[in-house]
Amino acid sequence: MTIAARKDRSQERQKQMIAEHFQRLGRARESGEKCVYTFVPGNLTELLRAFDLLPVLPEINALQSGMRGKSREYIGLAEKLGHSEDVCTYVKCDIGMLKSGNIGPTGERLPDPDLLLLSYTGCFTFLKWFELLRQEYRAPTVMLHVPYQADGQITPSQREYVVAQLKHKVIPALERVSGKKFDIDKLREQLRRSAQAEDDLVWVLQSARHRPSPIDAYFGGVYYIGPIFSAFRGTQEALEYYRELREEVAERIALGLGPVTPDGPLEREKFRVVVEGPPNWTSFREFWKMFADEGAVVVASTYTKVGGTYDLGFRHDPDRPLESLADYCLGCYTNLNLPTRVDVLCQYMDEYSADGLLVHSVKSCNSFSAGQLAMLNEVERRTGKPVGFLESDLVDPRYFSAANIKNRLESYFQMVAQKRAAAPRTEASAP
């Protein structure tokens, strides 16, 4: 079997896992399974699974709608219904999808929520989003407020606050919805599997330290994080998926292969960049191709940490289940303060021997975007490496100007090349 086919196997497996989950959601009313709507950052998948509840993630639905060309219509409908053109397009896409029959990416109608679990981590818009959904669905809602890591560390007070909410608010709500008593051993088992999968995911992400990098840690990275950021963290399926993915990437390293791009394997790695910010979903492939055409590989990205900063050392811990869930929520990337985010970017630039930093700023997400220009300047000041700035949106195609972005990227890579030519040659680093 060829390497490409083996690569395809993990991608196929990932696609199949997610499709099966949506199909299961589509059958939930008949099967009697209960559904909980929640968010990616600060998700409590292991806890939901411990109650045999199925997670539904509106952000994932929105990005899927963006990739499938449905978001323009959904956003337009939401705006007609009075939602401002200024606000988050994930929210509007979700509202538009709901008003259009709530048809999920596999073409099946998504079930109404039995519970809205408002995990408020790193983004204020989440709060408003579920207030809007609560009015639409009339579903019970439980809030998990996760304080911000304003000083770059988790304080005992913050952890205590989150654990208290888990114990006294979230778990009782899940017991009511599921009709089952909380079983901490079941949760521990899930967390044990989470930690193993997290080890393998980190290994995969850190494989980009190699030259050439065997992976693209942004465009390819979003596929890698799919199962662990969505409905599968803590499951046996996720454990097996990440083991298989790791084996595939190990083989690519052994063969000295670069990442697979939309046009096939990248023949020659010319540029190594770090990217800050989420991708654009409506022109995802086109955006990726702009990088690949330049021979640019993203060796590290912050977006792939939005659902957990495992490469910074965090692991779910079955020995401290609730505290560990609290630390997970508190540690998601957009819950880190700006100085910490700058530190992370500088660390990536060094650790992955990057040529520079690109910020992809999206109109929809102030949590990510507000302050990115200051971060950019600070990273440039500290590292002396070229930085670039691109703007578009998450799922609103009106804000993706391909010509403009391509132009900026070409100029940026010319600048990197010039800077590199002017600098003394350095040794490539490999782990």
Add this chain to the structure above:
Amino acid sequence: MSASRVQGIVERAEDLCRDLRLESVRRWKEQNGGLAIGFMPIWAPRELLRAQGCLPVGIMGGGEDVEIIKGDAFYQSYICHLPRSTIELALGGSLDVLDGMIFPAICDVIRNLSGIWKLRFPERLAYYFDSPQDFDPQIGGAFLRRELEEFSHALVQRGARPLETEALRESLAAYNANRARVQALYQLRRDEPWKVPTWELYLLQRAGLVAPVEEHDRMLDEYLAAIRADESRRPLDQARVVLTGSFCEQPPLGLIKTLERAGCYIVDDDFIQVGRWFKNPASLDGDPLDNLVNAFLRDSLESPTRYEEQGNKGEELVRRVADSRAEGVLFCTPSFCDPALLDQPMAVRAIEASGTPWTAFKYAENNGQFQVIREQAGTFADSIKLFSEALSP
């Protein structure tokens, strides 16, 4: 005579409002020697600051008086105006007199502004004040108390005096008295809006952001006495409206005047809520820190920035309309204000269900042209006056 007294008081308030270099704060520091701590909208624990000998200073951005040069380099075009003018003020030295800044938990933009502060002014206190969205006294209340204690400790490390129980109790009483005055003016405006033009009330509140509370009390007392004595203020045939959406970035003064000149009596609003944040006096019995916590948990104004566990969004706005006997609602919202604009469809739904007419427009704090809004508000007011019965359910 009274008209000129009113004018004098309002001019003093406007001088304080437009004192972007915070000269009054500088003078206060020279005379009192305490720390001056800035705070962004919407709520900050002013009682605690005062009890530790600090002057709380509300920072509402640069408004219409600051030309943005450096601030635009910090923010993309799709982010509201307030943080860029605030950064402009800071980089231009206007905020140097402040010993620290509080960034309350309002939205992602203000939250991340706290990070920019840490990056740009590492020597200054930049405190992100994370108030709870859980309002259970044993959970959110315990967290808020710890937050307040940690904040108090941070002030002490910067040279403030330690927090003492009696000082905090006295400070709670001082702000209770101040809020009572502001609330009395709001009530008077509801009853006799021709007596209390909103642009004047607004300036008086702005003055309270920089003046020590006792000085602000005197200003409010003088104003109340002056308008009561002013016989020249007579009712006009204007539409009574509630204005909502302006709780963070403030509209230019000219916009408020424009709305009033267009035929609207603004009988309730959400400008500068810190002076009215607690709806009732904080208790002075028992532990004052607990009382401050409990007032926040149980007696705060409803706000798009605050999670509502129960009920329907917009119900509070409907109640405010009823309480103020308003005939319409103006959704007057800063561009790109996530909390206000995400809240708006829910509030509109509730307002429509109540049969109340409404209209909506957006602004930025530095807008200079109001003709379009004047026409919109004027038409809205006219339609209420002419067709209000027909619009009723």
